[in-house]
Amino acid sequence: MKVSKFGGSSLADGHQLQRVFNIVNADSNRKIIVVSAPGKRFTDDIKVTDLLIKYAEATINDQNTETIISDIKQRYHDIAYHFGLPQESLTDIDQQIDHLAKKHYRSFDYLFAAFAAHGEYLNAQLIAKVFTYLGLPARFIDPKQIGLLVDDNARSATFNTQSYETIAKLDLSTSERLIIPGFFGYTNNGDMATFSRGGSDITGAIMARALSADLYENFTDVSAIYAVNPNIITHPAAIHQMTYDEMRELSYAGFAVFHDEAIIPAIQGGIRINIKNTNDPDAPGTFIVPPTEVQETRPVTGIANSNRFAALYLHRYLLNKEVGFTLRILEILKRHNISYEHMPSGIDDLTIIFDKTNLSQDKVDAMLADIAADIRPDTLKWLPSYGIIMIVGEGMRNRIGALTEIVTPLKENGISLQMVNQGASEISIMLGIQPDLADSAVKAIYNNIFKIE
Numbered sequence: 177m178k179v180s181k182f183g184g185s186s187l188a189d190g191h192q193l194q195r196v197f198n199i200v201n202a203d204s205n206r207k208i209i210v211v212s213a214p215g216k217r218f219t220d221d222i223k224v225t226d227l228l229i230k231y232a233e234a235t236i237n238d239q240n241t242e243t244i245i246s247d248i249k250q251r252y253h254d255i256a257y258h259f260g261l262p263q264e265s266l267t268d269i270d271q272q273i274d275h276l277a278k279k280h281y282r283s284f285d286y287l288f289a290a291f292a293a294h295g296e297y298l299n300a301q302l303i304a305k306v307f308t309y310l311g312l313p314a315r316f317i318d319p320k321q322i323g324l325l326v327d328d329n330a331r332s333a334t335f336n337t338q339s340y341e342t343i344a345k346l347d348l349s350t351s352e353r354l355i356i357p358g359f360f361g362y363t364n365n366g367d368m369a370t371f372s373r374g375g376s377d378i379t380g381a382i383m384a385r386a387l388s389a390d391l392y393e394n395f396t397d398v399s400a401i402y403a404v405n406p407n408i409i410t411h412p413a414a415i416h417q418m419t420y421d422e423m424r425e426l427s428y429a430g431f432a433v434f435h436d437e438a439i440i441p442a443i444q445g446g447i448r449i450n451i452k453n454t455n456d457p458d459a460p461g462t463f464i465v466p467p468t469e470v471q472e473t474r475p476v477t478g479i480a481n482s483n484r485f486a487a488l489y490l491h492r493y494l495l496n497k498e499v500g501f502t503l504r505i506l507e508i509l510k511r512h513n514i515s516y517e518h519m520p521s522g523i524d525d526l527t528i529i530f531d532k533t534n535l536s537q538d539k540v541d542a543m544l545a546d547i548a549a550d551i552r553p554d555t556l557k558w559l560p561s562y563g564i565i566m567i568v569g570e571g572m573r574n575r576i577g578a579l580t581e582i583v584t585p586l587k588e589n590g591i592s593l594q595m596v597n598q599g600a601s602e603i604s605i606m607l608g609i610q611p612d613l614a615d616s617a618v619k620a621i622y623n624n625i626f627k628i629e
């Protein structure tokens with residue numbers, strides 16, 4: 177049995193959904209179908225998830241929601257009309273969209289989460305109808321029904337691993353395909369809570385592990401994972417196979433094609449992952465597997481960079497001598513409910529790197545004010561954007577000269593670095609860089625390592 181997840185780009189309109197139908201219909205092992213909300217149909221289009229977030233904002237601010245509601249409904253109607261589904265089959269979906277603004281929510285965060293989750297929730301309902309209408313019996317499965325529980329973090333929830341047992345009870349003996357919305361689960365209070373953005377990949381991985389799938393197929397819009405983001409370098413080298421750890425580090429550092437948290441259930445369950453292209457389903461794609469299965473040897477597997485980081489820089493003489501100094505800083509972070517990503521330090525200097533997608537300006541200001549008052553640093557700077565580059569590969573374990581291959585092309589191109597972190601992970605080297613230099617740095621490093629003239 178396979179779990180097949182289709183991303184927003186694969187479900188953006190009726191034409192794409194027809195391709196998805198053909199893929200699912202072609203293989204009876206594709207039993208569990210995890211779906212995202214309709215994504216972008218063209219470059220400047222808006223994902224349904226983002227339309228729903230706008231709808232949530234307008235609702236909170238008591239603004240007129242007529243246009244946004246009609247835009248959201250239209251996305252689902254267009255898909256239904258493409259297949260000639262009768263008008264009545266949309267009544268229920270329309271009502272759920274209208275009803276969203278009338279419900280009571282525990283907090284604004286839960287309101288946002290419920291609105292955003294409906295992108296997937298409604299799409300899964302619609303897709304089950306379309307498949308059945310086209311002659312492939314399919315049933316919508318609400319994550320509530322299978323006990324897919326998450327913790328109380330409304331918009332960046334963590335899966336409750338006790339749910340594996342309940343999900344495993346799902347009856348697979350039916351001839352129907354089971355259509356499960358990705359991206360969200362339910363809290364113990366019965367509220368919808370979403371994973372972080374791109375989190376439908378996580379639902380797919382949870383289902384694959386819970387049901388001990390033979391394969392987790394993740395369908396997207398590229399024929400492979402490439403050694404560099406194809407938006408930075410045209411036609412970069414394709415990666416045919418990579419290990420779980422390589423994928424985790426690369427997706428964390430910017431390979432948006434697969435969510436970094438989605439690797440964890442796959443590792444724990446030993447589930448192989450195959451990234452495939454909905455628009456080119458015969459291409460083998462990329463396999464993400466345990467290290468023993470990787471046959472290719474190469475010095476570096478991939479180079480990722482991300483612009484989702486921000487940093488705090490702090491300087492104070494004799495910082496190294498002060499007992500409990502880091503603890504005091506961490507207590508301030510805890511008080512403001514802020515987690516950090518990395519904390520490189522020197523004798524008198526400390527940089528703390530944050531994921532800015534989880535930070536509001538108010539939170540940052542309050543944290544900086546407390547640090548200034550409690551720690552009294554000589555210098556305290558907030559860098560709203562901090563570039564991170566990660567060079568990743570199992571081949572980097574104990575390899576002499578890895579850093580030279582990275583730093584030499586940067587020197588030749590006059591690109592300076594703010595931080596180098598080698599050794600924390602055996603398979604990666606992390607660079608901190610001015611964000612506007614990150615793309616050029618990635619190009620220079622890629623061209624040197626992959627010997628592109």
Ligand SMILES: Nc1ncnc2c1ncn2[C@@H]1O[C@H](COP(=O)(O)OP(=O)(O)O)[C@@H](O)[C@H]1O
Nearest residue numbers: 183184185396397398401402404405431432433
């Ligand atoms: N190294 C990489 N290899 C392939 N695609 C990448 C890479 N880094 C970033 N991407 C981007 O990830 C996109 C697919 O991810 P995403 O938009 O989340 O897909 P989906 O809509 O299927 O969930 C690709 O179109 C590509 O632009």
Ligand SMILES: N[C@@H](CC(=O)OP(=O)(O)O)C(=O)O
Nearest residue numbers: 183184212225373374375376
């Ligand atoms: N729809 C959600 C979850 C998701 O995974 O979407 P996609 O498959 O389009 O990345 C988002 O936009 O974040």
